[in-house]
Structure formats: C-alpha cells, structure tokens
Amino acid sequence: MNILVYGAGVQGSYLAHVLVKGGHDVTVLARGKRAEELEKEGLVIRHYLQRKTTVDRVRIIRRLESGDAYDLIFVMMKYSDFGAVLPILEENVSRHIVLVGNNMNTYAMQDHLSKHGTSPKQVAFGFQTTAGTRTDGRVICIRVGHGEMVIGGLDGPVPFRSLLEQAFMTTKYKLSYHDQIDAWLKNHMVLVVPMNMVILFHSFQMKQVVRDNRRMRQLVAAMGEGFRVLESLGYPLTPAKQASWITGYPNLIRCALKIFFMLPVSRLIDGTAVELTALNEDFTEWRARSNVPTPNWNALETDCLTQS
Structure with a gap:
C-alpha cells in the first residue's frame, strides 16, 4: 500500500517504522531540519524499553501536493497544528484520512473536510499509545509491546476498516476500535x-x-x-x-x-x-x-x- 505519514515526531516516526516493516511504500512528510535529518541519516529510533536502535529509509516530502494520491494518510500532529493541516488535506485527492493525537474538536474537523474537500473524504480519529522525545536527530520511543492505536469513526464504524486491516495485517501493531472515540x-x-x-x-x-x-x-x-x-x-x-x-x-x-x-x-x-x-x-x-x-x-x- 502507498501510505503517507504526515508528521515526523515521536508518534509519526514510530508509525512509519511499523508500516515500513510491514512491507508498505511509506512516505513521511517533514520540514526543515527534521527533513534534512531523515534524508541524511534515515529514520533512526531508539526503542527505550526494548534496548535497541532501528534505522529505516523512507521517502521524504516537504509538501503535500493536491495530486499526490495515497491509499491512507495518517496525520500525526500536535492538536495545535491540526488547523493548519486541514486546508492542505482538503485540497488533496486522497480519500482516507486518520487524524491521530489529542483532539477536542473531532466533529468540526470531520465536517470541515467533508464540506470543503475536493474529493469525498472518509475520516477516522485515533490515538497512538506510545511516548518519547526527539533528540540529536533520532527519536527515543517508549512503548509496551509492538504499539497500539485506539481508533474509531464518529458516525459508526470506521468506513475504511478493511484498508486499515490491510495496512497492519503484516505487523504486530494493534488496532483497538472504539465506538465512542470522541x-x-x-x-x-x-x-x-x-x-x-x-x-x-x-x-x-x-x-x-x-x-x-x-x-x-x-x-x-x-x-x-x-x-x-x-x-x-x-x-x-x-x-x-x-x-x-x-x-x-x-x-x-x-x-x-x-x-x-x-x-x-x-x-x-x-x-x-x-x-x-x-x-x-x-x-x-x-x-x-x-x-x-x-x-x-x-x-x-x-x-x-x-x-x-
């Protein structure tokens, strides 16, 4: 699958690592110094509890163009950054979007994308249960097991659940579906x-x-x-x-x-x-x-x- 991870902090970096190991074509959107680090050194993650370091090579983009098509887009941003990302997502042709992270405004975000998107959008919301920090060009990731995302849709089950299952079926990462994700x-x-x-x-x-x-x-x-x-x-x-x-x-x-x-x-x-x-x-x-x-x-x- 062709998957975009929008954001290269702790959460986005670990998710990209999981999807690369799952055999997918993974692109990471990053900017500035972070993009340069990833291009030069690769996606370096120190798995704190597991006492190991992994390095993955991923395709890096600095901007999501309107015609860039992905099977899935995972937006791994701080809550304060979501507002700036929505206009970019609405102009893009990709249809299946998961907004991952702290969120107090899920319904308004879904409504914005459904009303203003140039293509029909299906949106889910999630939270990845990993933590950590970023230092010296690498991520220090704290996780128990192989990682987990609590995920759900606002108007019933996630409409593109089959795509999500396909994305993670070759990984040990866990998807926990919640019927009241908001x-x-x-x-x-x-x-x-x-x-x-x-x-x-x-x-x-x-x-x-x-x-x-x-x-x-x-x-x-x-x-x-x-x-x-x-x-x-x-x-x-x-x-x-x-x-x-x-x-x-x-x-x-x-x-x-x-x-x-x-x-x-x-x-x-x-x-x-x-x-x-x-x-x-x-x-x-x-x-x-x-x-x-x-x-x-x-x-x-x-x-x-x-x-x-």
Missing part, C-alpha cells in the same frame, strides 16, 4: 492537561514535581473535576474504571503518579506549552457550559499556564 479522546485530555500543566510549570524537572505536594493534590483533583464536567455534558466516562479509580482513590493515584515521576522514563515524555494551551482553551468552553465547579483545575491553570 468521548475517549476527551477523557484522555482530562488526564494529560492537568498532568502536563504541573510538569511544564517545573520545566520537566521531575524531582521538583514530586516534591510539589500541593500541586500534586490539585492535579489528581483536577482530573476528577474534568471527568465530572464531561459526565454533566452527557459524555460517557471511558474507560470507566480509569475514571472511577481517579475519583474514588485520589491518594492512591497521587502516590502512583509520584512513583512514575521518579522513574527515569518519565523524563523522556515530550510535551509543548502550545498544544497544552490549545487543549485547555477548548476545554474552558466545556467547563463554562457545565455547572460543575472546577477550583483545582482553575488553580492549576492560573499558576501553571499564566506563569509558564
């Missing part, structure tokens, strides 16, 4: 935004994060507030056990997070203030529509985002 992504956002507000406030100095007991308590409490906001607006809490543990056992969750932040692997998780701010700004609208008080979320927002 709610899943919003639930995930409730986890990552408070956590990253505290991490960015301390400039990724995890020892300082662990010692900041006040904000660690606020972090877990803010997650619970976020779940209650979603629930009040009619969104299911998914996975349900995840929300019930966080709201029911906040002290235990806080201890678990502290243990995680003390591990060396926690220092390799990347995050940007730009994406965090964009996610939080969108969630501000949801909080305003809800009658649920969010004092801990508000406190983190004031302390961590206005001073970062």
Whole structure:
C-alpha cells in the first residue's frame, strides 16, 4: 500500500517504522531540519524499553501536493497544528484520512473536510499509545509491546476498516476500535492537561514535581473535576474504571503518579506549552457550559499556564 505519514515526531516516526516493516511504500512528510535529518541519516529510533536502535529509509516530502494520491494518510500532529493541516488535506485527492493525537474538536474537523474537500473524504480519529522525545536527530520511543492505536469513526464504524486491516495485517501493531472515540479522546485530555500543566510549570524537572505536594493534590483533583464536567455534558466516562479509580482513590493515584515521576522514563515524555494551551482553551468552553465547579483545575491553570 502507498501510505503517507504526515508528521515526523515521536508518534509519526514510530508509525512509519511499523508500516515500513510491514512491507508498505511509506512516505513521511517533514520540514526543515527534521527533513534534512531523515534524508541524511534515515529514520533512526531508539526503542527505550526494548534496548535497541532501528534505522529505516523512507521517502521524504516537504509538501503535500493536491495530486499526490495515497491509499491512507495518517496525520500525526500536535492538536495545535491540526488547523493548519486541514486546508492542505482538503485540497488533496486522497480519500482516507486518520487524524491521530489529542483532539477536542473531532466533529468540526470531520465536517470541515467533508464540506470543503475536493474529493469525498472518509475520516477516522485515533490515538497512538506510545511516548518519547526527539533528540540529536533520532527519536527515543517508549512503548509496551509492538504499539497500539485506539481508533474509531464518529458516525459508526470506521468506513475504511478493511484498508486499515490491510495496512497492519503484516505487523504486530494493534488496532483497538472504539465506538465512542470522541468521548475517549476527551477523557484522555482530562488526564494529560492537568498532568502536563504541573510538569511544564517545573520545566520537566521531575524531582521538583514530586516534591510539589500541593500541586500534586490539585492535579489528581483536577482530573476528577474534568471527568465530572464531561459526565454533566452527557459524555460517557471511558474507560470507566480509569475514571472511577481517579475519583474514588485520589491518594492512591497521587502516590502512583509520584512513583512514575521518579522513574527515569518519565523524563523522556515530550510535551509543548502550545498544544497544552490549545487543549485547555477548548476545554474552558466545556467547563463554562457545565455547572460543575472546577477550583483545582482553575488553580492549576492560573499558576501553571499564566506563569509558564
């Protein structure tokens, strides 16, 4: 299959690696220094937990032209970058698009592509459960197993599921289909935004994060507030056990997070203030529509985002 991975950060790089190993014709869209690194050195990934390094050669493009046709396009971008990518996708002839990553605005994005696309678009949304960082021209990837994507459509099953199955059938990568992907992504956002507000406030100095007991308590409490906001607006809490543990056992969750932040692997998780701010700004609208008080979320927002 002819597949485009739009974006060459941690997530896009690992997905491209998986698809290359699966025997597909993979193109990666990258720009600037990243494109030069890939052309010169190849797609270099240090698999942190597996203690190995892989190098793959992939075709690099810097721009998606309107006539460039692909069987599948995976857009692996930060949430704050999706808006700039949509006009490019709408002009392209390719029909099957998966927008992968944190997303608070799935329906509007699907609506935009369906109304403005020069060709009929079928859109799915997903989240790849890998993490890591990029340094010195290579990706450090943290993954358990062979990688997984939670994926779904907004109006029923993914309409091009057979293409997705074909893309991954020769890999050990797992596709987990979710029939409420919009709610899943919003639930995930409730986890990552408070956590990253505290991490960015301390400039990724995890020892300082662990010692900041006040904000660690606020972090877990803010997650619970976020779940209650979603629930009040009619969104299911998914996975349900995840929300019930966080709201029911906040002290235990806080201890678990502290243990995680003390591990060396926690220092390799990347995050940007730009994406965090964009996610939080969108969630501000949801909080305003809800009658649920969010004092801990508000406190983190004031302390961590206005001073970062």
